[in-house]
Amino acid sequence: MHVSLDIEPADRSSFLGLQKDVPKVTPPSPKISPQTLWMLAVRDQRDKAAFASLFDHFAPRLKGFIMRSGTGSGQAEEIVQDVMLTVWRKASQFDPARAQVSAWVYQIARNRQIDMIRKEGRPLPDELNENPETEPDASQIVALEQEAGHLKSALTKLAPDQREVIEKAYLGELTHQEISSQMGLPLGTIKSRIRLGLQRLRHELKDMR
Amino acid sequence: MKDISYHTPDALLAAYAAGNLPHPYALVVAAHISLCVECRVSFEAHQAAGGVVLDSTEAVGVSDTLKTDIMALLDAPVISKPVHKRSGIYPGPVMEALNGKPPRWKSLGLGVRQSIIAGGADGNVRLLYIPPGQAVPDHSHNGLELTLVLQGSFSDETGCYGAGDLEVADQDLQHTPIADAGLPCICLAATDAPLRFTSLVPRMLQPLFRI
Numbered sequence: 001m002h003v004s005l006d007i008e009p010a011d012r013s014s015f016l017g018l019q020k021d022v023p024k025v026t027p028p029s030p031k032i033s034p035q036t037l038w039m040l041a042v043r044d045q046r047d048k049a050a051f052a053s054l055f056d057h058f059a060p061r062l063k064g065f066i067m068r069s070g071t072g073s074g075q076a077e078e079i080v081q082d083v084m085l086t087v088w089r090k091a092s093q094f095d096p097a098r099a100q101v102s103a104w105v106y107q108i109a110r111n112r113q114i115d116m117i118r119k120e121g122r123p124l125p126d127e128l129n130e131n132p133e134t135e136p137d138a139s140q141i142v143a144l145e146q147e148a149g150h151l152k153s154a155l156t157k158l159a160p161d162q163r164e165v166i167e168k169a170y171l172g173e174l175t176h177q178e179i180s181s182q183m184g185l186p187l188g189t190i191k192s193r194i195r196l197g198l199q200r201l202r203h204e205l206k207d208m209r
Numbered sequence: 210m211k212d213i214s215y216h217t218p219d220a221l222l223a224a225y226a227a228g229n230l231p232h233p234y235a236l237v238v239a240a241h242i243s244l245c246v247e248c249r250v251s252f253e254a255h256q257a258a259g260g261v262v263l264d265s266t267e268a269v270g271v272s273d274t275l276k277t278d279i280m281a282l283l284d285a286p287v288i289s290k291p292v293h294k295r296s297g298i299y300p301g302p303v304m305e306a307l308n309g310k311p312p313r314w315k316s317l318g319l320g321v322r323q324s325i326i327a328g329g330a331d332g333n334v335r336l337l338y339i340p341p342g343q344a345v346p347d348h349s350h351n352g353l354e355l356t357l358v359l360q361g362s363f364s365d366e367t368g369c370y371g372a373g374d375l376e377v378a379d380q381d382l383q384h385t386p387i388a389d390a391g392l393p394c395i396c397l398a399a400t401d402a403p404l405r406f407t408s409l410v411p412r413m414l415q416p417l418f419r420i
Contacts, residue, residue: 077275099253106256110226161373176224
């Protein structure tokens, strides 16, 4: 059902610290990224040291990201502050099997930027009511991270002008008409992500009924 | 859940994820994602791509006090805004626009009703209630029109749209949606410009009804 990964079931749970006394088998597979582990520590233990690490990783990137749209340094830092506080306050909504930390932070940042421009914030889809009994599955988390890794390397391999189009699109600088006429470059990797995600979500939704 | 046959085009999902879709369309896309697993996954894929762009952005040093300021605020009390959830056939984003209340319908004649739930300079979003067999007055529109079926179904020159389906009509499409037999058809429709009715009477009524 799930994405195949070379992680033994016993090892998966020890990954997430669910069963600490299970003897650890050295996994030949990639590990969960520090960002995700920090985010889980923030979500589950309200760990401020982990939050400080997240800040060190994301705050300068967020500032650079926000300033690229022409926002000045001072205002960009105000937005960074709002975004990082939202990361702390809404940590319970973070689901590592559904979103990368960077994807989640990206959405919070874009929401914040839009809320500053318009009075009626951005309409957001209903949250999925996932079965709370469902244990997080390290293989799903790692699969997601691998795909994000593929996306990232696809992005870095693009010619500079192509890369700029993608960056402008996700900075919110292209209309949907411009996106449909100019994009479609690393869509191969996005599409594989879609297929995997679809399989997973269908499976989860079936379990719910 | 019935299979959804008509989905949100990828460029609209990307623009929505990037936060660059005019509000009326964003509302309809958010409502469609609420109902459609496939489009939710595509939307999440675009979020992942946005995350990759964020992660690859060149870092800009932050001021020394920013971190201590934020750390000091972590324990501050927070007032959280209530979130309106799905209610009956209306997905969360629609309930949000309705402010948690049922729609206030206005008659357009012949049993057709509408309720404008959001509007402004960048277009408007309305709920339409069309009795079985009844047509939405023949119209064309200046820009893109998105119509999401919430209940029942309608058919027009381009196909048959059931609950959860999204019709994307550009300005070149002149169509006459007719509600199919069965339940009254309730849709959520967004336009970025006023509709243009092709027959005289609705055209005269247009300023009155803001359709």
